[in-house]
Amino acid sequence: MPDQPITGTTAGEISASVRDLVGSGGLRPGDPVPPIRELAAELGVHRNTVAAAYRLLAAAGVAETRGRHGTVITSPSPLAGEAAANAGLVDLSSGNPDPALLPDVDAALSRLGYRMRMYGSEAVEPRLARWMRASCAPQLDVPFEVSVTHGAVDAVERLLVANLTRGDLVAVEDPCFYASAGTVRLNGFRAAPVPVDTEGMHPAALRAALDAGARAVLLTPRAHSPTGVSLTAERAAELRSVLADHPQVLVLEDDHFSAVSRTAYHRATPPVTRRWALVRSVAKFLGPDLRVAVVASDVDTADRLAARLRPGASWVSRLLQQLVAELLESDDAAAVFDRARRGYADRVDALRAELAEAGVETPFPTDGFNVWVPVPEGPAATVGALREAGWSVRDGSLFMPPGSTATPGLRVTASRLTRPRAREFARCLAATRSS
Numbered sequence: 001m002p003d004q005p006i007t008g009t010t011a012g013e014i015s016a017s018v019r020d021l022v023g024s025g026g027l028r029p030g031d032p033v034p035p036i037r038e039l040a041a042e043l044g045v046h047r048n049t050v051a052a053a054y055r056l057l058a059a060a061g062v063a064e065t066r067g068r069h070g071t072v073i074t075s076p077s078p079l080a081g082e083a084a085a086n087a088g089l090v091d092l093s094s095g096n097p098d099p100a101l102l103p104d105v106d107a108a109l110s111r112l113g114y115r116m117r118m119y120g121s122e123a124v125e126p127r128l129a130r131w132m133r134a135s136c137a138p139q140l141d142v143p144f145e146v147s148v149t150h151g152a153v154d155a156v157e158r159l160l161v162a163n164l165t166r167g168d169l170v171a172v173e174d175p176c177f178y179a180s181a182g183t184v185r186l187n188g189f190r191a192a193p194v195p196v197d198t199e200g201m202h203p204a205a206l207r208a209a210l211d212a213g214a215r216a217v218l219l220t221p222r223a224h225s226p227t228g229v230s231l232t233a234e235r236a237a238e239l240r241s242v243l244a245d246h247p248q249v250l251v252l253e254d255d256h257f258s259a260v261s262r263t264a265y266h267r268a269t270p271p272v273t274r275r276w277a278l279v280r281s282v283a284k285f286l287g288p289d290l291r292v293a294v295v296a297s298d299v300d301t302a303d304r305l306a307a308r309l310r311p312g313a314s315w316v317s318r319l320l321q322q323l324v325a326e327l328l329e330s331d332d333a334a335a336v337f338d339r340a341r342r343g344y345a346d347r348v349d350a351l352r353a354e355l356a357e358a359g360v361e362t363p364f365p366t367d368g369f370n371v372w373v374p375v376p377e378g379p380a381a382t383v384g385a386l387r388e389a390g391w392s393v394r395d396g397s398l399f400m401p402p403g404s405t406a407t408p409g410l411r412v413t414a415s416r417l418t419r420p421r422a423r424e425f426a427r428c429l430a431a432t433r434s435s
């Protein structure tokens with residue numbers, strides 16, 4: 001509880017008082033605010049007034065409701081400090097690609113022939129637009145524009161902020177990529193969790209979220225984080241038919257693993273959807289330091305995005321774009337991506353096989369380089385015990401949007417895991433869970 005009292009008799013005053021306390025450091029990220037009943041009694045106001053104040057704080061992204069844990073002050077990054085805390089452990093948590101499976105950046109740089117660009121020149125590198133058009137051509141039979149952002153997370157944030165207002169409901173996967181859940185939370189949107197099974201988002205649950213008023217849907221067509229699930233053709237068709245009944249809803253597809261995915265892309269967006277975007281980022285196959293995302297979208301959405309990408313703070317370096325285009329279009333790109341695709345597929349398959357051998361179930365078919373291990377009793381103790389044994393894995397609670405009904409679990413990144421190491425880890429995990 002804050003050292004200084006929360007004051008006010010109207011929702012606006014109470015909410016402003018909490019914001020002041022956050023501003024002065026009297027309340028810090030993660031701190032709980034008093035239960036509604038308690039604060040209402042203290043301030044001599046009706047409970048509805050305090051509830052309304054907490055709703056204002058949630059809409060402003062200052063606080064968030066964590067179900068029965070009450071309302072807490074929002075933390076900017078749940079991962080702050082993780083790298084330092086994991087020093088010395090075998091890293092199965094960071095979700096990074098294997099540097100050995102990335103293309104040769106030095107060689108591409110030497111071929112670049114860069115010419116300085118100034119604000120006012122074209123914002124999108126033509127070669128990158130061409131790559132996106134070629135990579136989308138088989139699946140996109142509607143007119144579209146190409147934009148570039150600073151990665152997928154940036155694209156999703158700009159697209160949501162450009163189209164929604166605070167308090168709007170966004171249908172997200174449950175579990176859900178933590179950065180997407182964070183974007184929804186920190187911008188004051190509300191998440192409508194839609195369960196994911198072995199084929200992707202549940203159509204009936206998506207329909208329920210749309211019926212409840214969701215104004216946007218954010219989904220991962222392939223290599224869903226954290227489960228690794230990719231949409232099957234049948235499931236994509238079912239989702240298209242659900243979304244076709246809500247053509248006004250913004251549909252965002254985050255295809256972050258595209259070039260190295262082991263599954264085909266099946267489009268979840270129906271042709272009648274008026275505002276949509278397909279985001280293809282490169283961090284997973286060119287490396288996080290070359291992070292850009294290429295976005296195909298309807299023309300209106302591209303215009304809204306462009307309004308937020310005008311020269312200035314959000315210019316995406318043309319040098320970076322040119323380098324990325326050079327890597328994507330180089331003669332050996334297909335071979336490099338094939339090698340990475342096979343490498344990651346082998347490693348996740350090996351890890352799943354070793355886990356099965358050790359008696360640990362991994363129910364999701366896995367694309368990408370992460371494996372999801374359900375831990376119904378909650379992952380905290382297992383994550384802690386693995387740390388003691390020298391392994392860092394990611395606590396799956398990070399991937400649970402507010403209101404999640406997903407089975408808790410943990411995410412294991414297998415991008416660099418050799419078979420003997422996978423065996424060692426699987427045995428350690430099995431022993432941890434049986435003790």
Ligand SMILES: Cc1ncc(COP(=O)(O)O)c(C=O)c1O
Pocket residue numbers: 095150151152153154177220224225254256281282283288291292293
């Ligand atoms: C589902 C998903 N989307 C996007 C990204 C990467 O986004 P960015 O391009 O912002 O690095 C990741 C990386 O972990 C991811 O898991």
